Amino acid sequence: MNQHILIIGSVWPEPSSSAAGTRMLQLIHLFLKEKWQITFSSPANDTENMIDLETLGIDKVHIEMNKSSFDDFIQELNPSIVIFDRFMIEEQFGWRVAKSTPNALRILNTEDLHSLRRTRQECFKKNKPFETSNLLQNDITKREIASIYRCDLSLIISEYEISLLKNTFNINSELLHYLPFLFETITSDERESWPTFEERKHFVTIGNFRHEPNWNSILYLKETIWPLLKSKLPEAELHIYGAYPPPKAFQLHNEKEGFFVKGWTENSAKVIQNAKICLAPLRFGAGIKGKLAEAMLLGTPSVTTAIGAEGMLDDDSDWNGFIKDDAKEFAIAATRLYTNKDLWQQAQQNGIEIINTMFQRKKFTSSLVSTIKNLIDNLEEHRKQNFIGNMLQYHTVRSTEFMSRWIEEKNK
Numbered sequence: 001m002n003q004h005i006l007i008i009g010s011v012w013p014e015p016s017s018s019a020a021g022t023r024m025l026q027l028i029h030l031f032l033k034e035k036w037q038i039t040f041s042s043p044a045n046d047t048e049n050m051i052d053l054e055t056l057g058i059d060k061v062h063i064e065m066n067k068s069s070f071d072d073f074i075q076e077l078n079p080s081i082v083i084f085d086r087f088m089i090e091e092q093f094g095w096r097v098a099k100s101t102p103n104a105l106r107i108l109n110t111e112d113l114h115s116l117r118r119t120r121q122e123c124f125k126k127n128k129p130f131e132t133s134n135l136l137q138n139d140i141t142k143r144e145i146a147s148i149y150r151c152d153l154s155l156i157i158s159e160y161e162i163s164l165l166k167n168t169f170n171i172n173s174e175l176l177h178y179l180p181f182l183f184e185t186i187t188s189d190e191r192e193s194w195p196t197f198e199e200r201k202h203f204v205t206i207g208n209f210r211h212e213p214n215w216n217s218i219l220y221l222k223e224t225i226w227p228l229l230k231s232k233l234p235e236a237e238l239h240i241y242g243a244y245p246p247p248k249a250f251q252l253h254n255e256k257e258g259f260f261v262k263g264w265t266e267n268s269a270k271v272i273q274n275a276k277i278c279l280a281p282l283r284f285g286a287g288i289k290g291k292l293a294e295a296m297l298l299g300t301p302s303v304t305t306a307i308g309a310e311g312m313l314d315d316d317s318d319w320n321g322f323i324k325d326d327a328k329e330f331a332i333a334a335t336r337l338y339t340n341k342d343l344w345q346q347a348q349q350n351g352i353e354i355i356n357t358m359f360q361r362k363k364f365t366s367s368l369v370s371t372i373k374n375l376i377d378n379l380e381e382h383r384k385q386n387f388i389g390n391m392l393q394y395h396t397v398r399s400t401e402f403m404s405r406w407i408e409e410k411n412k
Helices: 019-033 067-076 088-102 113-125 139-150 159-167 188-193 212-232 268-274 290-297 326-340 341-358 361-377 379-384 387-411
Strands: 004-008 039-041 059-063 081-085 107-109 153-156 177-178 203-206 238-239 260-262 278-280 302-304 321-323
Touching: 004 019, 004 067, 004 290, 019 039, 019 107, 019 290, 019 361, 059 260, 067 290, 081 088, 088 107, 088 139, 107 139, 107 238, 113 139, 113 212, 113 260, 139 203, 139 238, 139 290, 139 387, 153 159, 153 361, 159 177, 159 387, 188 212, 203 268, 203 290, 212 260, 212 326, 268 290, 268 321, 278 326, 278 361, 290 341, 321 326, 361 379
Parallel strands: 004 039, 004 081, 039 059, 081 107, 107 153, 153 177, 203 238, 203 278, 238 260, 278 302, 302 321
Antiparallel strands: none
16 A cells, blocks of 8 residues: 655755765655655755655745644645654654644654753753763653653664663654664775775865754864864864754864865765764764765765764674764774775775664665554554553644644744
């Protein structure tokens, strides 16, 4: 049976700007391959970097928050599946979906656990170590966990986050589905097409400047790590790319220091593939890091932190380079990797192994499609087993509905 999917996006997909955009595009292609009909809606404004959904055969609909016009829209559309992109969208539209199309399967695409990222960021700013107990004291955690319970299924990108949800919050595994990035196998022919060690030069880092973990890592590079690296490799340069760079980012640009702030690039693959090493000294964050996965896909070794490698690998010896949290050790590792061809080639091979064993599109696609079909066939029984979700749905629908209707009347 062909399904009709309504995706409610917090933003329009921008795969050239963020890992979240790449993730959404992978989901879209997964559903299109099943020949399922897709309507993509969002309350966000159009952007210059968004993909052209219509060319993919996807209906694009702009919706408004706190407007009953959405109720009419979804009742007429009558989708069999609704996907909320991030928990904030489920908070805003979930009660309307449940009320207007109660038989639609409700799926939450978390992207990453926002509560984990936000709590880590708060701990970092307070200069205290992160502990899972910190999550329990954060209001955003309560909101995100409630959203997971209200949905029939949540897509989780990292095995670390799956474990956290099961063991810390005791969420039933039937409500969670592990879905990492989806890639094709890297073949020997692809590897032979990559630029060699000798043909590459300089360092690269890339990431959306609006994403706080990325901006913090750029400042960390500028103030601490790059001066250490530059003293060891005076001819090397660091090229920094990313969407939506603010004026303060370009103020960091300094050619004498070899610190080049380039801004957005239309072809991230080209700049990563021509670099010798990708640097990602992330000090807080969550999920799987798109820049590190893309580096592996293009044969570019990397140096990152434990936060950067989380959800992909924990063991430094099998990483696509090095995992170092200390700034001095980070710079030493990057220098070794930059100057040692044998070490660099082994790191590249490690990256191939990670992609080819952990992120295979075929394996995870069939699993998700099978799970969705099974839930649709057994939705009533599945929801009976989720009492907490039913309870939260009842109270949330009432409280959120009254608030939303009050806002709507106020705006009139």
